[in-house]
Amino acid sequence: MQKKIKDIIIAFDGHSSCGKSTLAKQVAKELNYTYIDTGAMYRAVTYWAIKNNFVQNKNINVEALKSSLKNIEITFQKDDTGKQSTFLNGENIEKQIRSLEVSNSVSYISELDFVRKKLVALQQAMGKNKRIVMDGRDIGTVVFPNAELKIFMTADVDVRAQRRYKELIEKGESVQFEEVKANIEQRDKIDQNRAISPLKKADDAIVLDNSRLTRQEQFEKVMNLIYEKFSIK
Numbered sequence: 243m244q245k246k247i248k249d250i251i252i253a254f255d256g257h258s259s260c261g262k263s264t265l266a267k268q269v270a271k272e273l274n275y276t277y278i279d280t281g282a283m284y285r286a287v288t289y290w291a292i293k294n295n296f297v298q299n300k301n302i303n304v305e306a307l308k309s310s311l312k313n314i315e316i317t318f319q320k321d322d323t324g325k326q327s328t329f330l331n332g333e334n335i336e337k338q339i340r341s342l343e344v345s346n347s348v349s350y351i352s353e354l355d356f357v358r359k360k361l362v363a364l365q366q367a368m369g370k371n372k373r374i375v376m377d378g379r380d381i382g383t384v385v386f387p388n389a390e391l392k393i394f395m396t397a398d399v400d401v402r403a404q405r406r407y408k409e410l411i412e413k414g415e416s417v418q419f420e421e422v423k424a425n426i427e428q429r430d431k432i433d434q435n436r437a438i439s440p441l442k443k444a445d446d447a448i449v450l451d452n453s454r455l456t457r458q459e460q461f462e463k464v465m466n467l468i469y470e471k472f473s474i475k
């Protein structure tokens with residue numbers, strides 16, 4: 243029988259490609275909570291910016307993006323197979339937002355204050371009734387500084403690059419390992435050093451380094467922690 247826990251907010255933050263969303267999804271499913279992938283929201287805005295030609299290499303037409311942002315509606319819905327997917331103005335863009343093209347520009351888009359303002363407000367509204375698992379970079383520090391449980395995830399960069407490379411190859415993308423690793427290092431660097439809401443561990447977050455853990459091991463570790471701290475007797 244499933245154990246009962248209090249209604250809480252669980253925040254997963256951490257470095258790029260260390261499996262935050264996989265673990266957050268597993269935890270949400272186990273608890274029957276809503277899962278929100280905030281990276282997908284920044285990726286959706288990036289996809290929109292690319293599609294509208296607001297991005298040329300690292301140059302972003304900030305004013306054009308700013309004035310068009312009101313036309314964006316990002317939602318999470320189930321696709322035909324029942325998988326939770328990201329929709330932009332009613333279009334399923336789940337596959338497009340995972341491309342290396344979007345990955346290469348997303349950190350520049352997520353540095354913009356007006357983009358963060360809009361997405362953080364949306365995320366806070368999604369969590370107002372608790373029972374939510376949210377993953378990102380600033381969830382425990384900015385979006386929900388009072389979240390009951392904060393996990394900060396990390397892993398060796400080579401382990402992360404290998405996992406992400408395998409995933410992209412399996413999806414049929416033609417990429418090189420070195421290119422994937424460079425993208426991860428570059429994103430970590432920008433995410434940690436940006437002026438607004440940089441990636442950093444909240445003081446009260448628990449660090450989870452999964453370099454040498456299987457998915458099952460990390461899942462059990464987190465579930466034990468949740469039941470230990472939040473079970474209703």
Ligand code: DC
Pocket residue numbers: 258259280281282284285348349352377378379380381429433
């Ligand atoms: O989690 P992800 O790799 O899909 O996120 C894509 C990018 O979005 C990441 O490089 C940084 C940015 N991001 C952010 O700035 N704040 C968040 N809460 C989530 C993601």
